[in-house]
Amino acid sequence: MRTASLFALLVLVGASLAGAAPEALRSSAAWAIYPQPSATDWQALLTGANLAAGKSVDVRPQPNYTHTVDPDDPAQLTDGVLAGDGRQMHTDRRAVGWAYTPYVRVTVDLGAVRPVGRVLWRQASLNQDNTLPQQLILSLSSDGESFHPALRISQKTHADDNPAVTYEPVPGDTPAIYTLALQAGAQARYVRLDIAAHGLVIADELAVLAGPADLPALPPAQPGKREWLDNVFDRRDQFSKLIAPGNLAAGLTLRYAPQPDYRLTTDGTDPANLTDGQFGERTDEKIWFEKRAVCWQGAPLVSLFADLGQVQPIASVVGRFLGGKEQGGLTFPDELRVLLSTDGNDYYQVVARHRRGLDDASAEAYDLPEEKVAWVHNFVLPVGYRARYVVLQALHQKQFICADEVAVVKGADTLPDFTPAVGKRVTIVTSGVAFEPVAVERVPIATMPLRCKLALQDARPGESFGKPCKLVLDLPETVRMDSAGYTPGTVTHAGRSFQRYQVDWKGEGTDFRLQSLLPEGKTDTLYTYGDCGQGPENERQITWESIVIPAARLPKRLHMTLAWVGSEGLVETWPGYFAAMKHLGFNGVGFFPRYWSDQTRDKNIAAVAEARRQGLAIIQNESPSGALSADRRQPETHSQFVDGKTGDFCPAYRGQYYQKELASFAQHAVWLQPDHIFYDIEAFWTGAVQEAMRCTRCQERYRQGGFASWDDFRAAMGVEMHRDMKAAIDQALAAAGLKKQIIYGSYRTEPVTDLNDGIFRFADLYPGLLQLAMPSLYVAGNGQAVADNISRNRARMQANDLVPWLSTGCYGEYDPVRTRDLILEALANGARGVTYYWYGHFDAGHFKYHAEATDLVAPLEDLFMDGKPVTGLKCDHGRIRVCGMGAGNEMAVLVSNYQGVAAGTTVQLTIPVTQRAPVRDMDSGKQIATLSPGRPLTLRLGPRTTQLLYVGSKYAAAVPRRQEAGRGQ
16 A cells, blocks of 8 residues: 555656657656667766765675675765676676675665655666566655655566566567666655566666655655565664664573584584574575574474573563475474573573464464565564573474574663563473473363363474374372273382373373362372383473362353364263263254264264253254365366366365265254254365466356456355255255254354455355354453454344354463453353364363353353343443443443452442342352442452453342352462
8 A cells, every 4th residue: 555655646746757768668657668778878867966976875785796896886876987888787897786686775865855756777687587677666765764665666477467567578688788767756865776686686877866846755654563574674674673772692602402403504603693693694585505594404392592691681582583485394483482590490481472373363473474485584572571591492393493593682671570480381392202281380180080181392303203102191099090991000209109101192182081089279299201112201290280160050042062072972982971061061062973984873873862862952063165175186176277277175166076065964964953053164265365366167157147346256156155055954854854943153254354264254144044153263361352353243243143163272272261251251242152162172170161151151141142232331440341241221241350450459330220230249149239320330359350240130049159259260
C-alpha cells in the first residue's frame, strides 16, 4: 500500500519519461531505459540541476570488482566523470563495480529536503549473464530512517507480467551502457537504490534531478515495527539499532553444547565468531558457506552459554539465525529460549519464542516468510532482569542451526535481579535422551489412574535423532503403574526400593497410567532415565504431587467433550474408560472410524454402543479430502496445470476418489449413528488460494459458473462439498432405516474469517450445513485470547452456536490451571461448550481443571446455552476484565485477572440488574452479596485468575458448595 500511495504522487509530476526522451529503448509512464553510446547521450538526460553532484554516497557492500575497484569508488558515483567509451565501462577504474554480489544498495544524502524529480543510474550491460538489474527499487526518505518505496521495476520473466513495472531484457550480444531513469516526484533528502543484481553490477554515475518546487512531501512513516525487513542491509541496520544500548556479550568467548560440527563453518574461531560484531560477508546471506558463521548439523537443540563476568542488567537477547528454506532443512529454528542462572549451574527459562503454527494465536510466535531464498533474521527475546549467566537455546527439528551474531543487550540499571522461578528450571541435555516434566517441576499424579505426561529431550545427532528409545521409570511404593503389560524390576535409590519399568517411547502420545496412593497434596519422588539402547542415562529426580479429582457434575445441554480421542482403542486398554471420562467432566467422546478395518469394525461398533448406553454423546471425526490431499499416487485429485504438472488438492475435483470418500464416511455414520460429526478439513489452502487460478479444472468451473470473483468461486466449491457430504450421509442413514439428528461442525470454520482454509465461508454454511462455529484456539493457556476470539465471533451470530477447539499442549505447554480459564472464558463470552485436540496432550492436572470448570458451569448451563452476552458490565480497575452471559436478571459473570492484581484487592463491579438479586461465588457456592439496581458490587479478588459469579436465584438450589473452595492454584 505504501508503494501504491507514493506511486500516485508520480502522476502529479505530469511529464512522461517516454515523451521526454523519444530514444528510450524501454519505457513506461514512470521509468525509461536509454542506450548511452556516448557522453552526449548522458548530458541530454541531465535536464535541470543535479542535486546529487558531489554529494556523499553510501554503498553496500563495498565495491569489489577487481578491474574497477579503488579507494575513490563511492565518490566516483557523483563526481560527474563518465567511464568507458559507451561499451567498455567494466575495464575502467572510473567506474564502480560489484562481483558475485546478489544485492547492492546505493544511498545519496542531498544535505537537505529537496524536490526530487528524476533519478538516473548509469550501468553497463556486458552480456546476457551480466546485465541490467533483475529488480531496481527507488526509495525516498526525509530522515534517513524511514524510507518510502517510490518505484519498483523488474526484468520481465513471464508473458503476463505488468508492463508498467517490468521491462523486456536489453540486447545481450555485445557490451553496452544504459541509463535507467526513474521518476520520484516527492520532497526528500535521502535517495536510495536497491539493486537485485543480474551478474556483475558496473556503474559510473548516479544523478538526482530537481523537480518542481511544489512536489508533495513524503507520507508519514507507518506506525509500528515489522518483525522482518525487506533487504539484507535493512536487517543489518536493524541489528545495530537493536544493540545500540550496548552489547554485554561483545568480545566474549561462548561455550556451546553440543559443539558446532558443520564442516564448512567449523574452525577454532567458533567460540568468538558470534560475539565479534562481524556479520557474514555474503549479501546473499548463504552464511552456511562462511567461516564467520557457527553451524550445527544433526543437532536438534543447541545451547549457547555466555558468562558476562558479573551481574549485568539485561534488556534482551538478540540472535541472528538463518532461515528462508533455500534448501529443505535451512529453515528458521522451531523455538528460541533464553535461560538465566544465578550460579552458572542451574538454569531457568525466562522467555521463549516459537514458530507460529497454523492456528497459533500466541503472542510469542514468529511468522516469517520462507520462500526458498536464504536470509538471516534478527530474533529478539526480551529479558528484563539483572543476571550474570545467560544461555540462548535454539530448537530445530530439521537439525540444521546456523547463526552469525548473538548479542546480550544492556538494559537499565533499575532492572530487578533475576530470581529462579518454580517450574522454570531447565536441565540442559548434551547427549542421548532425557525425560523431564512438561510444564512445571512437579508431575501431577491423581488418586485415580490417569495418563502421565513427560517431555522427551533428544540430543542425539544426525540420523539417530528421533529413533526409537525407552523411558526408564523408577516408581516408589506410593505410585502404582495401572497400565497392563509391564513387568518391573527392583532398584534402590538411597537405600529405598523402587520398581523399574521400561516404557517404549512412541512420541508425546505415549500412554501409560499412574495412580497415586498418597493423600491429596502429599509429594514424593520418582526417577526417569532415557535409554537409546546402551542402558539408562540422564537421570532425573522428579517430585510428583498427589491430586484428587472430585467427580464433576455433567451438564445435560452444554457440549463438554474430548473429541480428538480414539475411544475405540482406549476402551481396550483403560478399564472403566467411559466412567472415568464422565467423572472427569466429559459428556461426549470421539471415534475415528476411518481407521477401522474389517477385523476391528464389530468390536469398535460395540464400544460405540457401550458409550451410548453410559449416556455419552458420540462424535464421529472425519477428514474428507485429507486422504486425497496426502495421496500423490492419485494425480487426478490435484490441481491440473497447462504444462502437465499437478499441484495440491483441487477444490473443484469431483471424480471417483471424491465419490469414494463420500461413500466412506457415509458408511461410518451408519456404523456410529453419531450425535455430532466434526470435519477436520485442512487440505485446501494451497489448492484453493494459490493454485485455483492456474488450474485448468478450476478455470473451467469458474467459466461455467459465471462467478464474479475467485473468492466467490472458492466459497461455492466449499458449499458444494458440505452439501455433498451431508447428502451422502442422509442417504446412507435413510437406506439403513435410521433416523438421526446430527449436529455438524467443521474445524477452524468461524464467522470472523471470511474464507476458512481459503474455501469455507461460514455464512454460506450456517445453519443449514453446519450448526456450530468451531474456531481453533490453540493458545498455550492464554485465556484472554480465547475471550477475544469467542466474543468477536459471537457478535456476528444470533445464538451461542460456538464450540471452539482447545488444546492442552499444542503450540505450547502451560500450567494446567489455565485450562479452567480457557473453559470459563469460552462460555462466558458466548460459546455453548468446548472440545479438545487431543487426548495425548492431557495429564492429571489438565483433567483436574477441566473437571473443576465443568462442575462450576453445570448448574448454570441454561444461561450459557440460551442467554446473551451481558452489556454494561464494567470494573473500576483497569486491569480486571469482566464479561458474562445472561437472561434478564439471571446472569453468569466472569471476573478475569490476567495482569497480576493482588489477591484481596477490592474492586467495584457494575452489573446491570433491574431488581435486587443475590450474588454467589461459584467456587465456594456461597452467597457473597445482594446486588441492587444502580449500585456497584464490591468484590474482593480471590486467589484464582478467574472468578465465576452467579447473579440471580433461579438456579440457586443447584449451585454446589465445593469442598475444595479456597485452595490455591
